[in-house]
Amino acid sequence: MHRKSLVELAADLRAGACSSEELTRASLERIGRLDGRLNSFITVTEQQALDAARAADARLKAGDAGPLTGIPFAHKDIFCTRGVKTSCGSRMLDNFPAPYDATVTRKLLDAGAVMIGKTNMDEFAMGSSNETSFYGPVKNPWDEMRVPGGSSGGSAAAVAARLVPVSTGTDTGGSIRQPAALCGITGIKPTYGRVSRYGMIAFASSLDQGGSFACSAEDAAIMLGAMAGFDERDSTSVDRPVDDYQATLNAPLQGLKIGLPKEYFGEGLDAAVGSAVETALDEYRKLGAELVEISLPNAQLAVPAYYVVAPAECSSNLSRFDGVRFGYRAADPKDLADLYTRSRGEGFGAEVKRRILIGAYALSAGYYDAYYLKAQQIRRLIREDFLKAFEQVDVIMGPTAPSTAFKLGEKADDPVSMYLSDIYTIAANLAGLPAMSIPAGFVEGLPVGLHLIGNYFAEGRLLNAGHQYQQVTDWHRQIPQGFE
Amino acid sequence: MMEWETVIGLEIHTQLATNSKIFSGASTTYGAAPNTQACAVDLGMPGVLPVLNAEVVRMAAKFGLATHSTVAPRSVFARKNYFYPDLPKGYQISQFELPIVHGGWLDIELEEGVSKRIGITRAHLEEDAGKSLHEDFHGMTGIDLNRAGTPLLEIVSEPDMRSAKEAVAYMKKIHALVRYLGISDGNMQEGSFRCDANVSVRPKGQQELGTRSELKNINSFRFVEQAINYEVERQIMVIEGGGAVVQETRLYDPGKQETRPMRSKEEANDYRYFPDPDLLPVEIDAAFIEAVRAGLPELPDAKKQRFVEQHGLSEYDAAVLTATRELADYYEAAVTASGGQGKLAANWVMGELSGALNRDDCDITNSPVSAQGLGELLQRINDGTVSGKLAKQVFEAMWNGEGSADAVIESKGLKQISDVSAIEGIIDEVLAGSPKQIEQYRAGQGKLLGYFVGQVMKATQGKANPGQVNELLKKKLDG
Numbered sequence: 001m002h003r004k005s006l007v008e009l010a011a012d013l014r015a016g017a018c019s020s021e022e023l024t025r026a027s028l029e030r031i032g033r034l035d036g037r038l039n040s041f042i043t044v045t046e047q048q049a050l051d052a053a054r055a056a057d058a059r060l061k062a063g064d065a066g067p068l069t070g071i072p073f074a075h076k077d078i079f080c081t082r083g084v085k086t087s088c089g090s091r092m093l094d095n096f097p098a099p100y101d102a103t104v105t106r107k108l109l110d111a112g113a114v115m116i117g118k119t120n121m122d123e124f125a126m127g128s129s130n131e132t133s134f135y136g137p138v139k140n141p142w143d144e145m146r147v148p149g150g151s152s153g154g155s156a157a158a159v160a161a162r163l164v165p166v167s168t169g170t171d172t173g174g175s176i177r178q179p180a181a182l183c184g185i186t187g188i189k190p191t192y193g194r195v196s197r198y199g200m201i202a203f204a205s206s207l208d209q210g211g212s213f214a215c216s217a218e219d220a221a222i223m224l225g226a227m228a229g230f231d232e233r234d235s236t237s238v239d240r241p242v243d244d245y246q247a248t249l250n251a252p253l254q255g256l257k258i259g260l261p262k263e264y265f266g267e268g269l270d271a272a273v274g275s276a277v278e279t280a281l282d283e284y285r286k287l288g289a290e291l292v293e294i295s296l297p298n299a300q301l302a303v304p305a306y307y308v309v310a311p312a313e314c315s316s317n318l319s320r321f322d323g324v325r326f327g328y329r330a331a332d333p334k335d336l337a338d339l340y341t342r343s344r345g346e347g348f349g350a351e352v353k354r355r356i357l358i359g360a361y362a363l364s365a366g367y368y369d370a371y372y373l374k375a376q377q378i379r380r381l382i383r384e385d386f387l388k389a390f391e392q393v394d395v396i397m398g399p400t401a402p403s404t405a406f407k408l409g410e411k412a413d414d415p416v417s418m419y420l421s422d423i424y425t426i427a428a429n430l431a432g433l434p435a436m437s438i439p440a441g442f443v444e445g446l447p448v449g450l451h452l453i454g455n456y457f458a459e460g461r462l463l464n465a466g467h468q469y470q471q472v473t474d475w476h477r478q479i480p481q482g483f484e
Numbered sequence: 485m486m487e488w489e490t491v492i493g494l495e496i497h498t499q500l501a502t503n504s505k506i507f508s509g510a511s512t513t514y515g516a517a518p519n520t521q522a523c524a525v526d527l528g529m530p531g532v533l534p535v536l537n538a539e540v541v542r543m544a545a546k547f548g549l550a551t552h553s554t555v556a557p558r559s560v561f562a563r564k565n566y567f568y569p570d571l572p573k574g575y576q577i578s579q580f581e582l583p584i585v586h587g588g589w590l591d592i593e594l595e596e597g598v599s600k601r602i603g604i605t606r607a608h609l610e611e612d613a614g615k616s617l618h619e620d621f622h623g624m625t626g627i628d629l630n631r632a633g634t635p636l637l638e639i640v641s642e643p644d645m646r647s648a649k650e651a652v653a654y655m656k657k658i659h660a661l662v663r664y665l666g667i668s669d670g671n672m673q674e675g676s677f678r679c680d681a682n683v684s685v686r687p688k689g690q691q692e693l694g695t696r697s698e699l700k701n702i703n704s705f706r707f708v709e710q711a712i713n714y715e716v717e718r719q720i721m722v723i724e725g726g727g728a729v730v731q732e733t734r735l736y737d738p739g740k741q742e743t744r745p746m747r748s749k750e751e752a753n754d755y756r757y758f759p760d761p762d763l764l765p766v767e768i769d770a771a772f773i774e775a776v777r778a779g780l781p782e783l784p785d786a787k788k789q790r791f792v793e794q795h796g797l798s799e800y801d802a803a804v805l806t807a808t809r810e811l812a813d814y815y816e817a818a819v820t821a822s823g824g825q826g827k828l829a830a831n832w833v834m835g836e837l838s839g840a841l842n843r844d845d846c847d848i849t850n851s852p853v854s855a856q857g858l859g860e861l862l863q864r865i866n867d868g869t870v871s872g873k874l875a876k877q878v879f880e881a882m883w884n885g886e887g888s889a890d891a892v893i894e895s896k897g898l899k900q901i902s903d904v905s906a907i908e909g910i911i912d913e914v915l916a917g918s919p920k921q922i923e924q925y926r927a928g929q930g931k932l933l934g935y936f937v938g939q940v941m942k943a944t945q946g947k948a949n950p951g952q953v954n955e956l957l958k959k960k961l962d963g
Binding site for chain 2: 079080086088093096098099100102197198199200201202204205206232233234235236312313315316318319320321322324325326327336340360363364365368372
């Protein structure tokens with residue numbers, strides 16, 4: 001059952017070949033048996049899942065079913081789920097059952113999807129290896145000595161290990177695409193404003209965007225289609241109809257213009273990863289696409305600008321975790337200042353504290369212009385680079401990450417090296433563009449991701465390009481050893 | 485001895501009278517049980533997002549247009565970051581660099597015929613914080629977040645005021661204006677209208693401003709005046725004593741009638757303002773502004789001018805009657821009901837009615853005598869049915885719920901006697917009983933006419949038309 005795609009499972013459910021309860025039990029069984037090795041779940045919501053599965057079976061029987069009805073999914077623990085612990089990977093929220101459902105949660109549950117559990121993640125989505133989680137690191141199913149990427153490491157590993165067919169993620173600087181690449185699956189981050197952020201615990205509000213993981217572009221399209229849409233509770237969500245992503249999957253790629261930014265193929269890129277990407281690009285050429293070298297002149301400014309904007313916003317967003325109303329509270333505070341400093345000091349991990357400090361510094365009097373304002377100016381330049389590029393090409397491609405999955409602990413003490421693992425993904429967040437990673441081969445048994453960036457609201461185009469590639473390759477069908 | 489000049493600027497916080505909060509759908513009704521009017525957004529729950537209440541934009545635009553200000557085509561919400569237990573998110577959403585309203589003015593009246601223009605630097609939208617309750621919790625602090633997220637318009641003046649009296653006049657003017665515009669209930673007891681005063685002194689003639697102190701959170705006109713006067717005296721004493729005024733935030737204690745510094749650590753904040761990424765810039769086009777302008781009510785200054793012209797009132801009376809929208813509305817309704825007795829209505833509203841309202845601590849909107857009822861009484865005065873003097877009795881009876889003017893006049897028999905033969909009959913009786921006085925009068929003691937009038941009025945229990953009595957008496961005595 002776990003070898004089947006979401007599309008196949010949905011067909012089986014409709015045909016009565018299996019029930020949602022069976023799928024759900026199968027998923028729970030695999031998690032019980034295999035997740036001890038991966039640590040991809042923080043919470044497994046077994047009873048709730050079985051109840052939801054039976055309700056989905058009733059809907060299927062009544063003929064009131066959509067493409068996700070009865071399909072198990074794993075939900076990143078950054079999305080609020082009413083009555084279910086929503087930890088955001090932090091000790092700060094270890095005691096926090098959310099009092100309401102995020103819009104994305106609500107949409108998926110209303111579609112009849114069955115939430116199996118909440119997945120592990122870097123604390124408050126700050127990390128690229130899933131090592132900053134209060135709940136311990138997630139292991140990469142392709143090599144349990146290695147990281148799955150982050151911050152949505154649990155969601156990526158759970159799909160890669162076929163514990164669930166699909167999962168949700170969020171992406172602030174690459175947190176869907178980089179783990180998708182390192183785990184050998186498909187992950188898409190849509191245009192900023194396409195998926196509601198209401199109930200998605202904020203890291204950096206102007207960059208955060210929810211998206212989906214799946215084994216194929218087609219499955220990711222179905223999942224994203226259910227998550228996307230305008231939400232009046234999120235002022236930054238865009239009031240524009242959601243495209244039918246499935247309808248355009250089969251469009252031929254003949255004449256598609258693919259831009260290859262020369263800045264993404266230079267120094268810092270692992271040679272073997274580079275050649276895997278070249279091979280993938282050859283496939284596109286064979287599919288009729290035209291490859292064009294382009295330039296994104298300000299590409300090298302993306303990481304520094306990001307590490308001002310994201311920490312600045314996070315320093316403010318995380319102020320609400322003060323031990324007063326919810327979350328972790330230090331024992332026996334002697335006064336208000338003590339309550340604040342110890343609750344936050346004990347509740348947050350090192351990486352979160354590092355970013356809060358960087359952000360507070362960047363926003364402080366006398367430094368605001370030099371850091372925050374300057375970073376915003378760079379953001380505009382980066383956006384202009386892309387807009388200019390998209391006058392020439394339809395899709396931009398390159399490597400998702402500069403290397404394959406690295407070893408646990410390898411970069412844990414070197415934040416800058418860790419930050420550079422998002423060097424190719426961050427620009428799409430700064431510009432608000434949709435982007436996706438699809439499996440494009442292996443280097444020494446570890447997956448390589450191909451990165452696709454599209455113009456605003458061109459999710460359909462990206463998914464189409466991913467799907468067509470997946471019709472002529474089978475990288476996405478590979479299952480890690482021990483999880484077959 | 486050095487002569488000192490006082491310089492004052494005010495920051496007025498007006499709570500906008502919306503049904504729901506500025507960034508959430510929770511109710512803004514005052515006085516509910518603690519934390520019953522705070523939703524997930526107001527509590528700053530993880531993951532929640534603010535959505536701007538469109539009504540506050542309309543209200544701010546109204547204020548801008550009414551104060552000759554620019555309503556910005558684009559304004560931006562920013563986060564003011566600081567930690568406080570009743571500030572749920574750890575930041576207040578406010579406007580910083582780009583406020584919704586800037587660059588306007590208002591004229592205040594200082595005395596009859598003397599007015600002064602006060603500049604309005606800016607007015608910006610922001611959310612209120614909750615309340616910390618320090619009593620009743622045995623050494624702990626209770627947090628009530630009902631007020632968190634209540635919309636405020638902070639109105640910042642130029643440092644144009646030169647005395648506590650001017651500051652109060654300006655504050656009253658703004659208070660009347662926001663109530664006229666219907667954008668705030670102006671309720672000072674409930675904290676819907678409060679102000680911070682920036683006060684400094686400088687030697688008269690000096691251009692440069694002195695060091696100011698900021699007097700926080702004053703919620704009555706009287707306290708503003710007292711606080712500023714105290715603070716001015718204090719600053720002068722400090723300087724004349726060889727010291728220097730420290731720039732600081734001070735609190736006014738109405739009990740002790742003094743200001744004292746707030747703990748300094750509360751002001752050591754770097755607020756780290758930056759644009760709130762959860763909210764889009766507020767964009768206002770010309771059509772919106774025109775629609776708001778078209779919906780503006782008549783403003784106090786225009787109404788005052790109209791009262792002078794239309795109802796023949798003095799500047800002073802017109803100013804009194806337009807001090808609040810409710811009073812002006814009452815007055816105009818009474819004028820209409822009286823058949824256009826503008827001056828008479830002004831005298832009655834400012835006299836009998838105001839007196840009764842004050843005496844019984846009653847608000848004009850709950851007056852036992854309606855504008856319609858008062859207008860009918862004025863008609864009866866005007867058409868001679870009742871004398872002005874007896875009308876006061878009628879008014880008292882109406883105030884006590886004894887019926888309409890006509891009913892009271894009827895039941896109490898207060899109708900004026902204007903029938904010539906009836907009055908003549910009574911005059912004849914009076915004259916017949918006063919031969920001595922007639923003699924004295926005719927001998928040249930003209931002031932005795934008052935005696936005869938008094939006798940006639942006494943005999944008719946005041947109901948005789950005094951004009952006619954005068955006239956007929958003269959005729960009989962002199963003729």
